[in-house]
Amino acid sequence: MADRVTIILHSGDMDKVYSALIIGNGALAMGMEASIYFTFWGLQRLQKGGLEKGPLSKMHFLGLGKWMIKQRMKKANVASLEKLMADFKELGGRVIACEMTMEIMGLRREDLREDWIDEYGAVGTYIREARESAITLFI
């Protein structure tokens, strides 16, 4: 069993993307390996300029709720998703993009932040890695 965290990020909601990146960074900081599989709505966050664009999972209220939460996060000095992604990559975290979702959503590789993506994969890639992981999460 490898000292590894494997996360599926199915949601594209801003708060859930935070969860995935915070857990991934925490694992890397504690000396584990970490991978995040971006699939379905989560994959949309890998589109160029898309990382911060997700709605709030609850109380989005056409953007008003998100705006309010953003203000509070700013006050609490919470890092941006861009910084968390940069840290995740710097510490050796792996980003996998789901190819089937790309097909469904009509996304080409050049539509995505290819500089973040280590691999394009499907369920087999996930299972191969997850069966060797100490922790696996579906977000």
Place this chain on the structure above:
Amino acid sequence: MPEIRVDTGEARCPAVEANIVVDCRGETCPVPLVETRKALRRAAPGDVIEVIGTHPASRKEIPMAVEALGLRLLCVEGTDTDWTIRIQR
């Protein structure tokens, strides 16, 4: 998997010069932990890294990470909201 147990009791930080200082004051989860890890990766073996911060949970969690990474925790000083941690790589 071994349980990670860390004694985060008070210990005065010795007056040795740190090779790297990480100032995380005002930063919140997970930045202090991540910045500590980044500094540890930059450090050479034997280097002393000093982390200063104000985020309460990080005062406990940075020593846990040091333990998990198999490095040496030199000292943890100060209160939950104003602390200094020294680590030797």
